[in-house]
Amino acid sequence: MASTRRRWLAGCGAAAWCLAAAPAWAQFVELIERTKPSILIVGTYKATNSPRFNLRGTGFVVGDGNLAITNAHVLPTSGEPSDGSDLVVQVRQGRELQMRTVTVLEIDRLRDLALLRFSGEPAPALALADSDAVKEGQTIAYTGFPIGGALGFSPVTHRGMVSSITPIVLPAANDQRLSARSIRSARDGSFDIFQLDGTAYPGNSGGPVFDPASGAVVAVINMVYVRGTRESALSQPSGITYAIPANFIVPLLQRHQGQPR
Incomplete structure (x- = not known):
């Protein structure tokens, strides 16, 4: 009798969770379509x-x-x-x-x-969120065209979470020489990036990472420079995905928003 009651309570708990989760899931489905x-x-x-x-x-x-x-x-x-x-x-x-x-x-x-x-x-x-407010463990979603469009030109959306927030310095493109300027730039140019637990691919580069509740962008997927810097010693890439916080977009927009088309 006791075991039957426990099963009944467990079933009620699962049903209640499903009922509570259903609206959030339906909103996420609608959000993907709008995005x-x-x-x-x-x-x-x-x-x-x-x-x-x-x-x-x-x-x-x-x-x-x-x-x-x-x-x-x-x-x-x-x-x-x-x-x-x-x-x-x-x-x-x-x-x-x-x-x-x-x-x-x-x-x-x-x-x-x-x-x-x-x-x-x-x-x-897409709206931009305050990426300084992002916390480790926060749920995110990201959309792009993985594997360079090999899967077709339909946007693909994945869910994940922010696994870590860690500092990085991205390498200068096509510049293999060390100079006082490049060393100073590396020292002064450190900034935080987001590590995500979902796997993205080079075709995802430049795609938005967004809050699955609001759709506001919190970061930009980066699959080349960051991975090359953080994982260059690995013969096989890990499943870690990296992203550049969205607050770095704001100065770019401020300098060009409202200019004649």
Whole structure:
């Protein structure tokens, strides 16, 4: 009799938890659907290439709806061989993807961030959260195009948590020389990053990490510079994902928000 009562109470507890969790889960499903039009495919395009479009990473819409954030390393560099391809983003409009031309407004090499302006009609912008308020153990979600679009050009969303908040210095791109300036930059350029317990891939680079309750962006996925710095001694990459806090986006927006298109 006692064991029957315990099973009954356990069943009631599970049912109550399910009833309580159902609204939150339904809200998260709706949030993913609302977020998709704000997720951009960043790549290069040339009509004579095969394929014509080459995915380089993920971006997301901010500010006035024609601004976007991605990782700086997602963009072609001056030292990279060029075939004349144009930098573009693909914006989701309903079930269709529209290709838009891009202007690079500013690059923050220290934190591997880039602010872009894309042409055409604005897309829904994601709000930015105060990343200084993020705590270890906090639940997050992130969206992007893993494995460089090998799984298709539909945004993929994962859930996880902030496993750790730890300081890092990102390496300067294409600069292998030590100088007084680079050493001083490394000393002064340390900042906190988020380690996440979910696994992301290079195609996720530049994608948003957001609060699954509000949808506000707390960080930007970084899968190249940070991993190369933190895990260069590993022959096999771990499942750790790194992200740059969203507060570093704010100065970029403040310098360019409201400028003529």
